[in-house]
Amino acid sequence: MVDQEEIERLLQTMSEVWGSEEQANIGLANQVAELNAIVFDGELPCVNVHVAPRSMLSGLFGADRNAAANYNPAYEDHAAYIFVGQSAIMSKDQARIILAHELVHHWEHTVSTDSDPSTYPNEIEMMIKHWFPDFKSEKKWRATHSNRFLAKAYLMSAEHGFELSRLLSGYKPAGALHLLT
Ligand SMILES: [Zn+2]
Numbered sequence: 001m002v003d004q005e006e007i008e009r010l011l012q013t014m015s016e017v018w019g020s021e022e023q024a025n026i027g028l029a030n031q032v033a034e035l036n037a038i039v040f041d042g043e044l045p046c047v048n049v050h051v052a053p054r055s056m057l058s059g060l061f062g063a064d065r066n067a068a069a070n071y072n073p074a075y076e077d078h079a080a081y082i083f084v085g086q087s088a089i090m091s092k093d094q095a096r097i098i099l100a101h102e103l104v105h106h107w108e109h110t111v112s113t114d115s116d117p118s119t120y121p122n123e124i125e126m127m128i129k130h131w132f133p134d135f136k137s138e139k140k141w142r143a144t145h146s147n148r149f150l151a152k153a154y155l156m157s158a159e160h161g162f163e164l165s166r167l168l169s170g171y172k173p174a175g176a177l178h179l180l181t
Helices: 004-018 021-039 092-110 122-131 135-143 147-160 164-169
Strands: 048-051 069-072 081-084
Touching (some): 004 021, 021 048, 021 092, 021 147, 069 092, 092 147, 092 164, 122 135, 147 164
Parallel strands (some): 048 081
Antiparallel strands (some): 069 081
8 A cells, every 4th residue: 555645755855855756767767877887887778767665665575665675677578677765765875876786686687697706705794694683584685685696796896986885785884774675
């Protein structure tokens, strides 16, 4: 069920941070295009991005209604979609890093091959352990973030200056409670 208050909050944030609902959608699409060009050498196939209420953020990669965003691969005649929620559009900088994370999912679904690296520094292991209070939630997150995903994120942080913990979790270290799915 769609919560009308939530929709109004989303519209208000789009207007305050981005200028208008239309500007928000254009801005997000531009960020995706720019990240594709700069980080992925333009290799990614088309993916739509859309601001969405929490109820739409629980797709294939997670049932967490607190998720900041969610990636939905293309299937049958549906295009690939990234849904972004309230916490992802609070600032343009926040949107960019969250889109970068979701685009790694898109890359893994559409472009990634066996020859892409799947090793990464132990620093990432430590980070993940620190985020999760218990093994069960850690296991759940890891199920959708493969070694190749983590290796790609690591390379992106090294080559393009993304803050690694934010690229993986979506949040600054102190607030890494609502992890990206
Ligand atoms: Zn993810």
